[in-house]
Amino acid sequence: MLDGKLHERCGIFGVFHNKDASRLTYLGLYALQHRGQESSGIVSADGDVLKIHKAMGLVNQVFRRDEPLARLDGMHAIGHNRYSTTGASSLANAQPILINCKIGQIAGAHNGNLTNARSLRAEMENDGSIFTSSTDTEVIMHLIARSKHDTVASMILDALSRVRGAYSILFLTKDALYGARDPRGVRPLLLGKKENSFFLSSESCAFDLVGADMVREIKPGEMIRIDRRGARSYTVPAFEPVEGHAHCVFEFIYFSRPDSFVFGENVDKVRRKLGRQLAREHPAPGADIVMGVPDSATTAALGYAEESGIKYDIGLIRNHYVGRTFIQPAQAGRNFGVRVKFNTVKGVLKGKRVVVVDDSIVRGTTMKSIIALLRTAEPEEIHLRVSSPPILCPCFYGIDMPTKQELIGSSKSVNEIRRYMGADSLGYLSIDGMLSVMPSPHENFCNACFSGAYPIGINGTGEDA
Amino acid sequence: MLDGKLHERCGIFGVFHNKDASRLTYLGLYALQHRGQESSGIVSADGDVLKIHKAMGLVNQVFRRDEPLARLDGMHAIGHNRYSTTGASSLANAQPILINCKIGQIAGAHNGNLTNARSLRAEMENDGSIFTSSTDTEVIMHLIARSKHDTVASMILDALSRVRGAYSILFLTKDALYGARDPRGVRPLLLGKKENSFFLSSESCAFDLVGADMVREIKPGEMIRIDRRGARSYTVPAFEPVEGHAHCVFEFIYFSRPDSFVFGENVDKVRRKLGRQLAREHPAPGADIVMGVPDSATTAALGYAEESGIKYDIGLIRNHYVGRTFIQPAQAGRNFGVRVKFNTVKGVLKGKRVVVVDDSIVRGTTMKSIIALLRTAEPEEIHLRVSSPPILCPCFYGIDMPTKQELIGSSKSVNEIRRYMGADSLGYLSIDGMLSVMPSPHENFCNACFSGAYPIGINGTGEDA
Amino acid sequence: MLDGKLHERCGIFGVFHNKDASRLTYLGLYALQHRGQESSGIVSADGDVLKIHKAMGLVNQVFRRDEPLARLDGMHAIGHNRYSTTGASSLANAQPILINCKIGQIAGAHNGNLTNARSLRAEMENDGSIFTSSTDTEVIMHLIARSKHDTVASMILDALSRVRGAYSILFLTKDALYGARDPRGVRPLLLGKKENSFFLSSESCAFDLVGADMVREIKPGEMIRIDRRGARSYTVPAFEPVEGHAHCVFEFIYFSRPDSFVFGENVDKVRRKLGRQLAREHPAPGADIVMGVPDSATTAALGYAEESGIKYDIGLIRNHYVGRTFIQPAQAGRNFGVRVKFNTVKGVLKGKRVVVVDDSIVRGTTMKSIIALLRTAEPEEIHLRVSSPPILCPCFYGIDMPTKQELIGSSKSVNEIRRYMGADSLGYLSIDGMLSVMPSPHENFCNACFSGAYPIGINGTGEDA
Amino acid sequence: MLDGKLHERCGIFGVFHNKDASRLTYLGLYALQHRGQESSGIVSADGDVLKIHKAMGLVNQVFRRDEPLARLDGMHAIGHNRYSTTGASSLANAQPILINCKIGQIAGAHNGNLTNARSLRAEMENDGSIFTSSTDTEVIMHLIARSKHDTVASMILDALSRVRGAYSILFLTKDALYGARDPRGVRPLLLGKKENSFFLSSESCAFDLVGADMVREIKPGEMIRIDRRGARSYTVPAFEPVEGHAHCVFEFIYFSRPDSFVFGENVDKVRRKLGRQLAREHPAPGADIVMGVPDSATTAALGYAEESGIKYDIGLIRNHYVGRTFIQPAQAGRNFGVRVKFNTVKGVLKGKRVVVVDDSIVRGTTMKSIIALLRTAEPEEIHLRVSSPPILCPCFYGIDMPTKQELIGSSKSVNEIRRYMGADSLGYLSIDGMLSVMPSPHENFCNACFSGAYPIGINGTGEDA
Secondary structure (H helix, E strand, O other): OOOOOOOOOOOEEEEOOOOOHHHHHHHHHHHOOHOOOOOEEEEEOOHHHHOHHHHHHHHHHHOOHHHHHOOEEEEEEEEEEEHHHOOOHHHHOOOOEEEOOOEEEEEEEEEOEEHHHHHHHHHHHHOOOOOOOOOOHHHHHHHHHHOOOHHHHHHHHHHHOOOOOEEEEEEOOOOOOOEEEOOOOOOOOOEEEEOOEEEEEEOHHHHHOOOEEEEEEEOOOOEEEOOEEEEEEEEEEOOOOOOOEEEEHHHHHHOOOOEEOOOOHHHHHHHHHHHHHHHHHOOOOOOEEEEEEEHHHHHHHHHHHHOOOOOOOEEEEOOOOOOOOOOOOOOOOOOOOHHHEEOHHHHHHHEEEEEEEEEEOOOOHHHHHHHHHHHHOOOOOEEEEOOOOOOOOOOOOOOOOHOOOOOOOOHOOEEEHHHOOOOOOEEEEOOOHHHOOOOOOOOHHHOHHHOOOOOOOOOOOOOOO | OOOOOOOOOOOOEEEEOOOOOHHHHHHHHHHHHHHHHOEEEEEOOOOOOOOEEEEEOOHHHHOOOOHHHHHOOEEEEEEEOOOOOOOOOOOOOOOOOEEEEEEEEEEEEEEEEEEEEHHHHHHHHOOOOOOOOOOHHHHHHHHHOOOOOOOOOHHHHHHHHHOOOOOEEEEEEEOOOOEOOOOOOOOOEEEEEOOOEEEOOOOOOOHHHOOOEEEEOOOOEEEEEEEEEEEEEEOOOOOOOOOOEEEEEEHHHHHHOOOOOEEEEHHHHHHHHHHHHHHHHHHOOOOOOOOOOOOOOOHHHHHHHHHHHEEEOEEEEEOOOOOOOOOOOOOOOOOHHHHHHHEHHHHHHHHHHHHHOOOOOOOOOHHHHOOOHOOOOOOOOEEEEEEEOOOOOOOOOOOOOHHHOOOOHHOOHHHHHHHHHHOOOEEEEEHHHHHHHOOOHHHHHEEEHOOOOOOOOOOOOOOOO | OOOOOOOOOOEEEEEOOOOOOHHHHHHHHHOOOHHHOOOEEEEEEEOOOOEEEEEEEHHHHHHHOOHHHHHOOOOOHHHHEOOOOOOOOOOOOOOEEEEEEOEEEEEEEOOOOOOOOHHHHHHHOOOOEEEOOOOOHHHHHHHHHHHOOHHHEEHHHHHHOOOOOOEEEEEEEOOOEEEEOOOOOOOEEEEEEEEEEEEOOOOOOOOOOOHEEEEOOOOOOOOEEEOOOOEEEEEEEOOOOOOOOEOOHHHHHHHHOOOOOOOOOEHHHHHHHHHHHHHOOOOOOOEEEEEEOOOOOHHHHHHHHHHHOOOOOOOOOEOOOOOOOOOOOOOOOOHHHHHHEEEOOOHOOOOEEEEEEEEEOOHHHHHHHHHHHOOOOOOOEEEEEEEOOOOOOOOOOOOOOOOOOHHHHHOHHHHHHHHHHHEEEEEEOOHHHHHHHOOOOOOHOOOHHHOOOOOOOOOOOOOOO | OOOOOOOOOOEEEEEEEEOOHHHHHHHHHHEEEEOOOEEEEEEEEEEOOEEEEEEEEOHHHHHOOHHHHHHHOOOEEEEEEOOOOOOOOOOOOOOOOEEOOOEEEEEEEOOOEEEEEEEHHHHHHHHOOEEEEOOOHHHHHHHHHHHHOOOOHHHHHHHHHOOOOOOOEEOOEEOOOEEOOOOOOOOEEEEEOOOOOOEEEEHHHHHHOOOEEEEEEEEOOEEEEEOOOOEEEEEEEOOOOOOOOOOOOOHHHHOOOOOOOOEEEEHHHHHHHHHHHHHHOOOOOOOOOOOOOOOHHHHHHHHHHHHHEEOOOOOOOEEOOOOOOOOOOOOOOOOOHHHHHHEEOOOHHOOOEEEEEOOOOOOHHHHHHHHHHHHOOOOOOOEEEEOOOOOOOOOOOOOOOOHHHOOOHHHHHHHHHHHOOOOOOEEEEEEEHHHOOOOOOHHHEEEHHHHOOOOOOOOHHHOOO
C-alpha cells in the first residue's frame, strides 16, 4: 500500500484497424483504471481527422454516456488514464495530447517520466516554443514537430533519441499507430492482436477484456509502427550508451494487476514469490493467521501463508464504494480515512497472533492507522511483514515519491518504524531477496528507490542542481 | 452470487441526539451500501421541523456535495438505502418517506416486505386514502395516520399490529426515534451507543464506522422508542399467534457484510462454517485449489479450504471500478457482463483441478458465464460447490425472487444444472447442513426459499390468488 | 414590475389524443414559462399507466434531454409550471401530483389558491389522511379519493364542491382529461383543438406554439371532461352562492403574456388601454419621452404614449441572460440586482424629462433601484406612472403577497412613496379607471388587492384567526 | 437579424488591480454575453501564477458556482466570450489561451480575424511549432513566444506587427495587462477606470455593470500596457501602410448593445439614425404601424417611426427562455424554430398595414419564416424594411459569413428577395445612406460586405487560392 504518491503509473492503450476502435479503447482503459484515476481521454482517427475527448475522472465517468464515444468514430484510437504527477492536477495535463504541426495532426499518450524534460523544455522555450501543460509528453510532441527528418516514423525516433528517462508511449496519426519503449524498458508495453486488429497496452489484462491475444512485449528501445500493411519494428536511437535494462520492480510489487503479464512474467506469480521469500527471510513462528492488506497485498500474503504453513485468513474488509469525493463528518474521529476504506473482521482477529503482509511502505502513516484499526479487534499480536525493502530514495523515472525526508524508510531505523507503527515485530524483504524472485536476469530490474543506484542519469531533474 | 434479484435487503440507519446526526447517518448508510444501491435518502429532525433529501444513486452520489447534508441540520436523523423491489425503480419509491398527518411530521424507513400490504392498501384506498408510491412503507404510514390511539408510540404499535410479514423499520418525529422489528425477526436491527447518542442500524458494521458500540439487537416483536429521557422498550402486538422466530438465512449466506454481527453471531463465522459443512458434504478429493467467487463467497471458500485441506487461492480478480452505467461495445463478445466484472488469474488456474465456491445460485446464468470465463484459463477440472441449498421457491418476506420457473434449482435436477453450467461436478449444501451451522436454535431460521415451508402466512401476496 | 412575490400564477397545459402528447405539453409549458419558473413537470397516460417526470427548474432545464420525454409516452398528458407559494420551494411541492387511489391512478395540476385548504387539511388529517406536500392540490386529490360518488367525473365534482377559492385545474386519468374552473372564474383556462386532439391551457399563447386553434374559454364553474368520444361539459356544484364572477385583474395588468387571450379579450389590448387611461388620469405635460420598464410595462407605456402624444422611447435595456443563479461579487455596489437585469440607454435619457411607466408596485424596493439607476443617465426629470392602483391588501386567491405592512401602497401615502422612490412625480391609475378598461361587465373583475373588497370568503386562510 | 452566422464578434474584458478581479471579469463577460454564447473563460493573475477556468456555455453556466471564481484569485484578470468561427465548436478553441514560454506564463483573449493566419501558421509549423487549436489567437501567442525582443511589451508589438487583419486583443502576464487594437480599428476596445483599478472592454456597457467610468477608446494601432505604476501607450508597428480606419459598421447595425458606446458614439443613437434614414429612402405611405424584429431591430424601428410619423407598435413578442437546447417535437410543424422564439400580437397586427424593420438579412430563411408567422395574424400588408444594404460579399475580418452563394443579397435581386420572403414591399438601406449616419468621418468605416471593397488585404485567407 502506497500512502505516499507513487505517480505516473499511467495506463495507455491503442487500437489499430477496428470498427469499434474508440469503444475498445474505452474498455482497455477501463481494465487499466488502477494505473490512473485522475483523468481519462481518447483520440480516434478516421483516416482523415483526429478527434479527442478527455476530462477529469474515472474512465466510466468521462465516458458516462455513449455520445462522446459515438463522436470518436474511426478505425484507430489511443487512450490514456492519468495518475497525476507533481504537475497540477488539471485538465490541461490530461492526455492524450493532440496537436497540429507540419505533418498534420498527431496525438501522443505517455506513461513514464523523463529526466531531461526540464532542460529540453527550457531550451525549446528559449527558441520560441509555447507550452500549454506541464507534461513530459508535450516536450516529446515538440521534439517531433521540430524534427528535420522526413517521415513521421523517423521524426518520432529523432525525438525519442533526445529524451532521457522512462517512457512507454503511443502516437496516433490519421493512418498509423506507433508504440515505443525507452531503451531501459522501465515501463511495460505489450502488443496484442485479434483478427485484423492490432492492440498496444500497458498490461495484458486489457487484452483479456477486449478479447485480444497477447502477441509479445514491445522490446526496450523498440518502436513499432502499425499501418494498413502491418506492423514494422524500429530501434530507438539511444540517448546515451545503454547498460542493460531497468524494469521497474514496483510493477511487480504493486502497480500492475495480478492477472496481468508484464516484463516476461505473470504478475501474480512474482508477487506470490515475494511473499514466499518474505516468509523465508522473516518468519513469524507461533502466529495463528496470515492476512494481507487488501487488495494489493493479498497475493503476497497467500505466498507467505503457503511458505510458512500459517493459515491464510481475511481480517480486513475493504469497502469498494469509496469514490473520489467523500464528506468527512466533523466528529469523524481518528483514523477516519482508513476506517472508511477498511473494517476489521473481529471474529478472525480477536485473540490471534496475526501476520499482516503489506506490499510496500512509503510514508508509513496509512499503515500506522491500519494497525491502530486492527488493534480495535483485539488481536494478541500484530507482526507486520512488507514484501519489498525499505524505500530510501526518491524515483526519477515515473514515480514521483515524496522527498527523502518524508520516506519513513529513509529517516527511521526498522525498529523505530516498528515502534511508530505500533507493530509487535516488523520485517522488510531484502533487496537481494526481492531481486531473486524477479524474472531472470535480475540485473534487468531497477531498484534505485531501495538502493539509490540510479541506472539512468538524472541530470535535468529537480535533483541535479 | 445472486444473479436473480434478491430484493428488499435495504439498509436503514438512525441517530438520536448528535450534533452531526445527518452526517453520521450518511456514514452509516455508506457502511450499509451493499444492502441497496438504487436510491438513498436522509430525514433529519431539528426539534421542530423534519427535512429530507433523497435521490437515485449510491450514498456518495446522492450526497456528493456537503450542501444537502448541511441543510439537513438537527440532532436526530434516519436514513435508507434502497434495493429496488418489484415496484418501479423510481424516485417515488425512494425512502425515507416523510409525511404530515394529525400528529405532525413523521418519517419512516423500512427494510422488509409485508405479505398483506396489497389487501391493506386496497382497503384503505377504498376508504379514501391516496398513495404516491408502491412501497409497503407507505401502507404503514397510512396505518399510523389512521390510528385512533393517542400517542405516537401507541399509534405506531397499532399500525404494526395490523401488518403481516417482515420488517425492520425506523420512524422519526421531531423529538423521538423509533425502531421496530416484526415478531418473527426476519430482518436484523441493532442498537448502538456512543456517549449520549443512540444509533439503530441494519448491521453492526455501520456502528464501527461511526465509532459507536453495539449495545444489543432489537428483539423480534420489540419496538424501541428513544427520546431525550432515554430508550424505552415496547412489545409489538402480534398480528397472529407467533410460533418462534424466522430469521432470514440469506443474511448469513449472502446479504450481510462479513464484518457484521446479526442474529446473535458474527457473519464471517457462520459463513465460514457454511464452507466447512459444504466441504464435509461435498468433498473434492484430488483438487489442487479452492477459490471463491469474489467478494461474497470468499469466506465460505476459506472455510471449505480449511476443512478439506485443499489450498486456498485466488483465481478470479474482481474489478471494483464497475459503476452503474457501462457502455457495451458492439463487438463486446460473449460473457461480456461477467468479463467486465472479473478476470482470471491464469497462472493460478492453468492445468489445475479447481474447486469454485459460490454462495448461492438463483437463475444460474451468471455462474454459467463465470465457468466459461474460468475455462479460458485452461484449468484441468472445475468443481462447483454452493454454500446454500438449491433455491426452489420464491420468497415473500423481502426477497423478491424470480418466479419459480426462473429458479434453476426449481426447474432442473442437480445434474442438469451441472451440465448447463459446464462444471465437472456440482454440490449444493443440504438444508440440514445449512441449518446445523446457524446460531442455535436452528428452528429460528426461515428456510422457505429452499423448502417451501413458509413460516408466515402469505395471503394478500401475489401468490394467494 | 412585481418586486414582492405575486405567487401561484402557475401555468397548466393538457393534451388529449395526440401521439406526441408529452412533447406538445412540453411546448405548451414552455410558452407558459412566464407563469412559473420554480419547477416543471409532466404526467402522461398511455391508456394503461400514468408516468411522471418533474424537477426543479425551467421547462427546458427539466426536459433538457429527450430521454424523459421519450419515457413519457402515451396519447394524453398534463403539465405544470410552478411559481412557488408560501410553501417551501421544494420538489415535494412540484406538480402535477400523481396518486393511486380507489379509482386507480389520477394526476392533478392546479393554478390558484384555496381559502379553506387549511381547515380541509386539518379535518382530513384528523380523519387519518397523510400529506406529503404543502400544496392545495393535494387537498383536492384527497377529496377526490374520499368521495363516495361512483364515477371519476362525479368524484371530482364532489371534491370541487367542497373547496372555496380560486382554481383552474386539470386532471388526467388513463383514459380521460378533465379541466375545471372555480365558479368565480378567478384564473383563466381555455380549450383548444387541432385535428382530433384537444388542448387545455392557462393562456392562448400556448395554443399558438403547438399550432392549435382556441375553441373557447372554460366557463367559470364549468368542468369539461374529454375522452375518446369527445368533450362533455359539467357544472361544478357551488361551495356557496355565487354572486358574479371575480376574474383576477392582475392577469391583464401583469401575469399573462401580451400575445394571449384570456377573460374574453386580448391581453395586449387591455394593457394598452390601461396605459391610455393612465395618461388621461395622470398626464405629464412637457415630458419628452415615455418609456416602460421592460418587458412587462412596455405595452402600457405604448398606450400612454399614444394617448398623451409624448414620444415613446426605450431608455432601459433588459439583459435576458440572467439565470436563476448569479454570483454577486463582493464589490458589486449598490442596486446590483437591478443593474444586472437592466442598463440605461444614456443617449435617450440624458437631459430629458422622462415618463416611466410600470405596471404595478408592491414593495417598491425594485422601483426605487430602477429610478436610482435611471438617474445615473442624467435625465432632467423622472415622472413615474403606474398602470394599476396602489396595492393595499393581500390577495388570498392565488397571489401570495407580502403582508400588509410590506405593501408600500398600504403603509405610505402617494407622496411619501414618490419621495421614497426619488421620482419627480408619481401617478397611480384609479380603481375606477382600471375597471373601466376591463372587458365588460366590469363587476366581473376582482379588485380586492386594491380595495379590500374580497369577493370570496377567506375563512380558513391565515387571516381569519 | 442575422440568420447566417456572423461570427467572431467575441467579447473581451480585463481588470487590473482589483481584489475582486475575476468576479468583476465575470460581470464584464456577462454584460458582453451577446457577443458570444459558445464558450467562456477567465484567466487570473495573482502576481505569481496565472490560473484558468474555461468551458463551453454561457458565462453564468461556466461560472455557475462560486468555486471556480474563488480559485481564480489574484488582482488581475482577463476574460473572453466566444462566438464560434469556422473552427470546430470545441473546448480546444475556447479562450483565453494560457501558455508557458520563455517569458513565463502569458494569456491572450482575442476578438477579430486575421487574414494571414494560415500562412503564418504554416510557416511556423514548418519551423517546428505545434498548434492545439484552430484559433488565430494561438498564432499570435506563437509569434510572441518566438520574438527576439527583450521585453514582453516589445515582444507583443513585434508579434502584432506580423499579423494582418482585425483584432482587439488582451494579454495578461503575472504583473501587467495589455490591450491592443489593429491599425484599422476594425473591432472596438475601450479603457475604463474605477478608483485604482483599470478595465478594458469590447463595449462600454460592461463598465456600467462593474461601476467603472469609461476613460476613452484604445486607438486603432495603439497598445496600452497597464502595470502597478499606471498605463502606458505604445504604437503597434503597421504590417503594411495604413490608409485610414476600417471600423466594422456591423457593430452599429447589429453587434453591439444599444446601451454601449463604441467607435466614438452611442450605439443607440446611430442605430436610430439608420432607421430614420431608412424611412427617408424607403417610406411606406399609408402604413398603420411600424414594428421591429425584437430585440436587435427595435431601435431602428423607433427611428423609422419617428421619421415617418407612422405609429410604433409591438407586433412580435420574443420568448426569452429559449436556451441552447430545445427538443423539437415530431409534429412541431412549419417555421417551428421561429415560432419557439417569437409569437405575434394578433390585436396589433390584424387588418393592419405593417412596416417590419429588421437590421440585416443574410440568408433570408429566418425572415421568410417570420413573415409567414406574421401572416397568421392576418395583417393587411407587410412592408419589409432593412436598416442595412444587401450583403453581397463575405467578410474576412471577423465575420465568418456564409459563402457568396448562400448570401441571398448576392444571388437574388431585391424583387426576387421580396417574392421569396412573401413581403408586399421590400426596401434596403443604401450604402451611402448607411455611411451618412455613421460618426464622421465616414471613410473610417468598412463596408466590404456590402460593396466588396476590402480595406485590408486578404491574401492568406480561404479566398486567395
